[in-house]
Amino acid sequence: MPSNQTLSALRAFVAERDWDQFHSPDNLAKSISIEAGELLECFQWSPNFDQEQVEAELADVVTYCIHLANKIGVDLDEIVMKKLESTKAKYPVDLAKGRMTKYTKLAEAPE
Numbered sequence: 132m133p134s135n136q137t138l139s140a141l142r143a144f145v146a147e148r149d150w151d152q153f154h155s156p157d158n159l160a161k162s163i164s165i166e167a168g169e170l171l172e173c174f175q176w177s178p179n180f181d182q183e184q185v186e187a188e189l190a191d192v193v194t195y196c197i198h199l200a201n202k203i204g205v206d207l208d209e210i211v212m213k214k215l216e217s218t219k220a221k222y223p224v225d226l227a228k229g230r231m232t233k234y235t236k237l238a239e240a241p242e
Contacts, residue, residue: 156199
């Protein structure tokens with residue numbers, strides 16, 4: 132996940148501005164959603180997109196995710212790997228490969 136250098140830089144950026152006081156878990160979750168909306172806006176009317184703009188918006192989403200993980204005291208690598216394991220169980224390869232079917236419908240015959 133993020134390198135120690137990136138984590139340190141983000142923490143220093145926030146500390147220098149005394150912004151941690153605004154970084155409550157609910158504010159950070161709201162900010163993730165807002166920034167994700169701005170990322171989606173890059174694709175709103177066309178599948179063609181501005182690479183720089185997408186990168187900037189994606190960086191905003193990831194930054195707020197990192198801040199939230201830091202605020203609630205979780206390790207991003209750990210929670211992503213844990214979620215991956217549960218998702219693997221929901222989407223076994225033999226049922227899910229090449230299909231975009233929701234896990235609750237995977238046992239049904241392919242359409």
